[in-house]
Amino acid sequence: MIFKYLLQLGDNALILGHRLGEWCGHAPELEIDMALTNIALDLTGQARNLFQRAAEIEGKGRTEDDIAYLRDAWDFRNVLLVEQPNEDFAFTIVRQFFFDTFNYYAHQELTKSKDEWLAGFAAKSLKEITYHLRFSSEWMLRLGDGTELSHQKLQTALDELWMYHGELVQPNEVDLELAKSGVGVDLEKIKPLFNEKIEEVLSKATLNIPTDTWMQSGGKDGKHSEHLGYILADMQFLQRAYPGVEW
Amino acid sequence: MTHLNLEDQFQAKIDAETKIEPKDWMPEAYRKTLIRQISQHAHSEIVGMLPEGNWITRAPSLRRKLILLAKVQDEAGHGLYLYSAAETLGANRDELVQQLLTGKAKYSSIFNYPTTSWADIGAIGWLVDGAAIMNQVMLTRASYGPYARAMVRICKEESFHQRQGYEIMMTMAKGSPAQKQMAQDALNRWWWPSLMMFGPKDDDSAHSEQSMKWKIKRKSNDELRQQFVDVTVPQAEYLGLTIPDPDLQWNEDRGHYDFGEINWEEFWNVVKGNGPCNRQRIQARVKAYEDGAWVREAAVAYAEKKDQRKLVSPKAQAEAA
Numbered sequence: 397m398i399f400k401y402l403l404q405l406g407d408n409a410l411i412l413g414h415r416l417g418e419w420c421g422h423a424p425e426l427e428i429d430m431a432l433t434n435i436a437l438d439l440t441g442q443a444r445n446l447f448q449r450a451a452e453i454e455g456k457g458r459t460e461d462d463i464a465y466l467r468d469a470w471d472f473r474n475v476l477l478v479e480q481p482n483e484d485f486a487f488t489i490v491r492q493f494f495f496d497t498f499n500y501y502a503h504q505e506l507t508k509s510k511d512e513w514l515a516g517f518a519a520k521s522l523k524e525i526t527y528h529l530r531f532s533s534e535w536m537l538r539l540g541d542g543t544e545l546s547h548q549k550l551q552t553a554l555d556e557l558w559m560y561h562g563e564l565v566q567p568n569e570v571d572l573e574l575a576k577s578g579v580g581v582d583l584e585k586i587k588p589l590f591n592e593k594i595e596e597v598l599s600k601a602t603l604n605i606p607t608d609t610w611m612q613s614g615g616k617d618g619k620h621s622e623h624l625g626y627i628l629a630d631m632q633f634l635q636r637a638y639p640g641v642e643w
Numbered sequence: 644m645t646h647l648n649l650e651d652q653f654q655a656k657i658d659a660e661t662k663i664e665p666k667d668w669m670p671e672a673y674r675k676t677l678i679r680q681i682s683q684h685a686h687s688e689i690v691g692m693l694p695e696g697n698w699i700t701r702a703p704s705l706r707r708k709l710i711l712l713a714k715v716q717d718e719a720g721h722g723l724y725l726y727s728a729a730e731t732l733g734a735n736r737d738e739l740v741q742q743l744l745t746g747k748a749k750y751s752s753i754f755n756y757p758t759t760s761w762a763d764i765g766a767i768g769w770l771v772d773g774a775a776i777m778n779q780v781m782l783t784r785a786s787y788g789p790y791a792r793a794m795v796r797i798c799k800e801e802s803f804h805q806r807q808g809y810e811i812m813m814t815m816a817k818g819s820p821a822q823k824q825m826a827q828d829a830l831n832r833w834w835w836p837s838l839m840m841f842g843p844k845d846d847d848s849a850h851s852e853q854s855m856k857w858k859i860k861r862k863s864n865d866e867l868r869q870q871f872v873d874v875t876v877p878q879a880e881y882l883g884l885t886i887p888d889p890d891l892q893w894n895e896d897r898g899h900y901d902f903g904e905i906n907w908e909e910f911w912n913v914v915k916g917n918g919p920c921n922r923q924r925i926q927a928r929v930k931a932y933e934d935g936a937w938v939r940e941a942a943v944a945y946a947e948k949k950d951q952r953k954l955v956s957p958k959a960q961a962e963a964a
């Protein structure tokens with residue numbers, strides 16, 4: 397079970413890091429380019445740690461790269477939110493803000509995990525994630541309360557991505573079981589904090605909070621959107637085309 | 644004091660290896676030449692992000708992906724330091740960027756070649772960063788202080804890049820037959836463009852002589868090119884790869900490698916805009932700039948609103964009273 401849990405955490409980081417990597421060289425300004433790449437670096441680094449640990453726990457001789465590059469979509473356990481396309485900077489920021497908010501509270505809880513490795517990992521990652529959340533919240537405010545155009549673009553992105561934010565705090569079987577044993581995060585516990593933070597930032601950013609309550613889900617159990625297949629086609633190309641070699 | 648005197652004093656300072664600093668008097672031509680050289684260098688860093696960024700999503704291992712992300716990020720950082728160095732000479736970053744986007748300013752032609760396989764990421768690090776280092780080590784002693792200091796920092800990172808690139812080449816050259824073929828193919832495509840990075844032959848170089856006198860260049864194009872060939876040939880041999888030059892051979896008398904003639908027609912063609920990716924590179928920069936306009940505008944508008952609010956907030960008023 398903890399293996400699956402590590403994959404849930406690691407896949408979120410890997411896939412979002414992949415999306416942010418797509419911005420590299422194309423961001424609205426150099427400073428933003430560097431900041432997005434920084435977050436991509438942090439997330440990919442976290443994924444790497446999590447996969448190393450998962451491989452160790454699994455004990456079947458797989459490596460971090462086997463886990464990242466040799467699974468198909470149904471074995472990926474990331475939430476649907478992180479595989480959504482970059483679209484424009486507004487979409488990227490809303491997606492990032494939802495994820496960072498969740499990730500921040502989740503890792504705060506994980507520092508108290510009964511699993512020593514996870515607690516240590518969370519403490520280390522929390523520093524990075526705190527910076528990510530600051531970055532994305534600040535951009536929520538700048539875009540939401542910037543110009544009329546930026547406000548409109550951010551509102552559109554928010555309306556489009558809203559249905560993907562619920563899955564972050566909606567427990568699946570793995571979440572429930574690991575919360576019970578004190579190893580994983582109790583999502584019911586962080587849900588109010590998560591919702592509060594989102595409301596606070598959205599209202600500061602002068603945005604209308606969408607009223608629809610239907611939330612998409614399934615990513616954590618391997619049911620993905622069409623986007624993931626293309627991400628993997630890119631990401632796994634070399635490992636699939638030239639199997640079994642060193643890079 | 645006459646103008647001539649100032650210029651003599653300036654040259655005397657340079658001859659004595661005293662750094663020129665932003666507030667010092669300098670000839671207009673020196674200032675202009677430096678702005679052109681530094682901004683071209685900055686543009687090269689930024690455009691250079693594109694061919695390598697092209698492989699970030701396809702990097703074949705998590706470790707390689709992290710190294711590549713960090714490398715491309717370093718290049719963005721180099722662009723930033725260099726734009727700042729140009730600003731100390733009175734240039735304006737946005738105007739410099741406009742010159743790049745409108746095609747008025749040049750950048751290193753090497754980035755107008757495509758990265759078609761993963762081995763290109765290795766070849767670029769090894770050869771392109773390697774050639775850049777040859778140039779830049781000399782520039783750490785450039786007469787203009789802010790430029791020289793920026794180059795010290797940049798050079799350190801470039802030598803990391805060079806080592807990482809060589810390590811990719813090594814892994815592939817010692818890997819499967821397909822990987823070795825990929826590595827050889829990358830070397831075949833990047834070798835000659837890398838030699839072209841040092842610019843035209845000394846006889847045909849428009850800016851060299853004055854730049855040497857001003858010490859914003861300390862070695863000629865041909866000297867640097869020779870130095871690069873001498874260092875790189877043994878590295879290729881160690882990889883077991885073949886440099887695509889039938890005329891390449893060690894010359895005992897000269898103590899250097901002799902090498903074949905560069906295809907200067909190709910060189911000038913790429914400079915003129917006819918390289919395989921000139922258009923795509925500029926289009927990508929223009930797109931990023933245009934698509935990002937609303938974001939930059941929003942940031943400015945928000946900062947202004949925030950300042951306004953500070954001014955009218957009761958706390959600020961109380962403090963002012």
Ligand SMILES: [Fe+2]
Pocket residue numbers: 688717718721797801
């Ligand atoms: Fe650089």
Ligand SMILES: [Fe+2]
Pocket residue numbers: 718772800801804
């Ligand atoms: Fe570099």
